[in-house]
Amino acid sequence: MARYTIERGHRKDRRKRHLALTLLNIGVLIGVGGFLWQHRLNTNHGADRALAYSNQKKLTALLPWPNYGQSAYGVSGSEIVAVSSDQNKPVPIASLAKVITALAVLQAKPLAPGTQGPMITLSQRDVEIFSSYVVKNGTVVPVEAGEQISELQALQAMLMPSANNMADSLAIWAFGSMQAYTTYANGMIKDLGLRHTTVADASGFSPSTTSTAQDMVQLGILYMKNIVLQTIARQEDAEVPVAGKIPNYNKFINKDGLVGIKVGDTDEAGRCFMLANVKRHGNSTITSVAVVLGAPHISIAASDASTIIAAGDKAYAKLSTSQ
Numbered sequence: 259m260a261r262y263t264i265e266r267g268h269r270k271d272r273r274k275r276h277l278a279l280t281l282l283n284i285g286v287l288i289g290v291g292g293f294l295w296q297h298r299l300n301t302n303h304g305a306d307r308a309l310a311y312s313n314q315k316k317l318t319a320l321l322p323w324p325n326y327g328q329s330a331y332g333v334s335g336s337e338i339v340a341v342s343s344d345q346n347k348p349v350p351i352a353s354l355a356k357v358i359t360a361l362a363v364l365q366a367k368p369l370a371p372g373t374q375g376p377m378i379t380l381s382q383r384d385v386e387i388f389s390s391y392v393v394k395n396g397t398v399v400p401v402e403a404g405e406q407i408s409e410l411q412a413l414q415a416m417l418m419p420s421a422n423n424m425a426d427s428l429a430i431w432a433f434g435s436m437q438a439y440t441t442y443a444n445g446m447i448k449d450l451g452l453r454h455t456t457v458a459d460a461s462g463f464s465p466s467t468t469s470t471a472q473d474m475v476q477l478g479i480l481y482m483k484n485i486v487l488q489t490i491a492r493q494e495d496a497e498v499p500v501a502g503k504i505p506n507y508n509k510f511i512n513k514d515g516l517v518g519i520k521v522g523d524t525d526e527a528g529r530c531f532m533l534a535n536v537k538r539h540g541n542s543t544i545t546s547v548a549v550v551l552g553a554p555h556i557s558i559a560a561s562d563a564s565t566i567i568a569a570g571d572k573a574y575a576k577l578s579t580s581q
Contacts, residue, residue, distance in 0.1 A: 313577050314338045320573040324562045327528060327552020330471035331570040334479045334545040340570065341472045348454045348468035349551055352522030353397075353420045354530050355462025357474070357481050358455075360413060362443045363432045364484060367409060371485040375409030378431050388423040396422040396463050399501040407499050410486070414496040417487075418506040420521065422461035429460035436460065452476060465526035471549045478519055478532045478547035491517050491534075511560050516567070519547075521556055528552040531559035535567045546571050 458466035508518035522530035553559035
């Protein structure tokens with residue numbers, strides 16, 4: 259009985275060893291196969307990145323870059339962002355910072371296209387924010403304590419006439435405080451993989467809010483993907499409480515698919531401009547974005563951004579068809 263048990267035990271051990279070896283072999287095969295598959299994926303990914311880098315260099319060489327500041331060009335859905343130089347030195351971006359504020363607010367407080375969103379009750383603190391920017395000669399829209407303004411109207415007031423006070427009021431409403439906003443915005447920027455952007459305020463009035471043309475192109479592409487924000491960029495004007503009709507200072511270049519996203523102007527940043535071009539290709543839409551930082555005049559920044567967009571779209575189309 260004991261012998262039978264021992265022999266049976268040995269047979270069990272042999273079957274276990276055989277099963278273990280079989281599983282080990284299967285595991286090795288799966289592991290090798292997985293390694294080879296992953297290696298192929300990594301190799302392809304590396305090839306794609308090498309191609310994107312090669313095209314970026316070609317595109318960079320072809321574009322008519324200004325001889326001042328920083329400029330960049332990129333296309334939605336592409337890894338290619340051509341830049342005017344290899345420098346990634348962050349510089350003040352003035353009111354282009356409001357593009358970041360808008361993206362952060364809509365990430366925290368999403369707004370469906372065609373809706374006004376929640377109502378915001380402005381307080382004496384918002385009046386004080388308004389007064390502080392008046393003293394600093396910043397761009398503002400008038401507000402009153404107790405004023406009711408919708409999220410959409412607040413976005414319009416921040417983006418279209420570039421009201422610094424509304425940027426602060428909107429950020430504080432969405433996040434509770436300016437510190438909470440900057441913490442959130444810098445986290446969002448980090449999550450996007452943008453390594454050369456620092457958010458110190460909501461309006462961009464502070465020279466400590468810095469970025470590069472390359473980072474801002476990528477943010478401009480995200481801006482244009484948001485229907486609410488793209489609609490605001492295309493508006494001629496809007497009606498908001500207290501201030502009444504407000505103009506869109508970014509739309510002076512809007513024509514034939516061109517969309518002025520944001521102008522910026524401070525002593526430290528110079529004149530800045532973010533421009534998009536939206537084109538239909540069959541059933542798809544391709545959006546390109548150009549950013550110019552540090553121009554001597556807004557009209558020069560806008561003209562150079564337009565020239566970069568036109569040349570970039572032509573060169574990018576040529577590169578795409580040659581692959």
